[in-house]
Amino acid sequence: MNIFDQYLNKLKKILLELSKNGSLILPNKLDGITVEIPPSKFKSDISTNVAMVLSKINNKSPNDLARTLVQSIKKEDELIENVEIVKPGFINIKFKPIFWTNFVKEIIKNSKTFGINLEESKNNYLIEFVSANPTGPLHVGHCRGAILGDVISNILLFNKHKVTKEYYVNDYGNQIINFTKSVYFRIREILYSESFPSDNKDLYPGEYIINFAKNIINLNKKIDFENFDKIADELTEYSIEEALKLIKINLNSLGINHDNFVSEKKLVKNQEVEKVIDFLQKNNLVYRGKIKAPASEDKDNWIEREQLLFKSTDFGDDKDRALQKSDGAWTYFASDVAYHKNKLDRNFDYLINILGADHAGYIKRISSSVQALSKTNDKLICKVSQLVKLIKDKKPFKMSKRKGDYITVDDLIKEVGRDATRFIMLNRSSDAELDFDFDNVIEKSKENPLYYVQYSYARIASVFRHLEKNLKSEIKISKYDFEYTNEEIKILQKISEWPKCVETACNKLEPHRIPTYLYELASLFHSYWNLGKDNPDKRFINNQKNISDEKLIFLKIISDVIKSGMDIVGVSVPEKM
């Protein structure tokens, strides 16, 4: 039900016919020709650039070409009210009101699938997001990427693609050892009243570790905590379990559920790293060598050593990357290559990685490895979520990891709620920094786009409530012989953009388009609603407490679109606020 695609197809048919009888020359591909939404000042419904695209090859001015095309376009279609040619050569089409009545009829008939692109072929996606270290609760910094990944998944799922949501657990390496030690010292603090060595900068000072320690003590009374080395492995496992438990609670409070949690440690244990390095070696992409010192300021500490390297420069990276540390352990990069091999072996069409801005520099090397492993360069799609600037009391709020005073997801949800957090985090393009103003987010006004959209839905719900009708049940209408007013058609035009909005959000993996669209739709609706204030004839419900069929389904499709949009964003649509 994408009227723009429908008209593009119609147009192409007309063009082919004209070229058959020799009155038009066509290029091999008709790619550049589009049917789009004209700017609102033109008072047309759809618009095409066809005359400008074909003018050169036909050696005619866009205006002349447009004039001949318009005749064929008009002839083919009795739903068109008039066609205009506008300055550079656009052809603008205005439909008769009956077009919009038919449009509504179609939507009601396909209410379950409106907005979904059913013609496009469907893919199987793996999306990896969050993947925060299992050493403590999620904080605000993780939040944007988490929501971005979740909503990208929702968009793909809405469009009937297959999606697997995955969390990569970095449970291997130095940070985990330091984390386990921190838990251990907290345990000793509790059991033997030894004070926590807070001057050790490698340790995690956060108070949540105390809870982990308590839980581990309570669950495992038989363990002898006296000697660290003896229980290190066991304690590591329990500590990670505690952290993951907390992370999952955090994710849950954001409304996020991953399908898989993949353990780095297990990959290493299963020799997957060796296998992938072996594979790369056979392709001459691994060698022993030295990396040049970085060009940054502090090269004094640089020690040059020979180590195992991956030839990522073959794929455009600016230096080759280390696979093995001097103590023989694999680098983070090495096991991540193994993880991506693991992903590739599971036969997905596309792999999506959501990364924080601070990891953007990592993209080149990991995409190099995927290119090396898959021999293609369009398998992996990396999306970066830029930083969130927290603003409290009109001032930027700085978090300090060392002091342990950072705002957790838990704090955020308690203060502003899940819906507002999700909506505001998405409201901007993901590759621009985002201001997250606490005072603003809580405010229940137009300044807060969440409430603005929710309010439009609640208004529609209130009409149905007054009429004692169910907003969620299907509406059946036998006669579609009514016509919509200009104000209503304005909203229907916006509704017709919904499939286009979803399609773009899906193709470009840009979720912010959904809230932006919903805001615009809500805005048109609020305007329309207020017409009833000046003119009682324009109210939905008449004096006899009745509503006409056309208004009833009109409201229904608006609320349906808002509902499906808000479902994608993952926020609620209350019927009363």
Place this chain on the structure above:
RNA sequence: GCGCUUGUAGCUCAACUGGAUAGAGCGCCUGACUUCGGAUCAGGAGGUUCUGGGUUCGACUCCUAGCAGGCGCACCA
């Protein structure tokens, strides 16, 4: 120094994968309420899209050279 990224109204940001006279909100100015729920609406002022070149019917968008902010440049994860 190198890489990535951003630069659009006073402020926060859109702009349909190259379209038309660049749009919203906040703030400012003027209006609409004993509300079909004002958490709303109508109107006004506000622009050299960071700068200079290029590509073409057409550039906020693409290329190129700069300028300015952010992030990154490890055997960390």
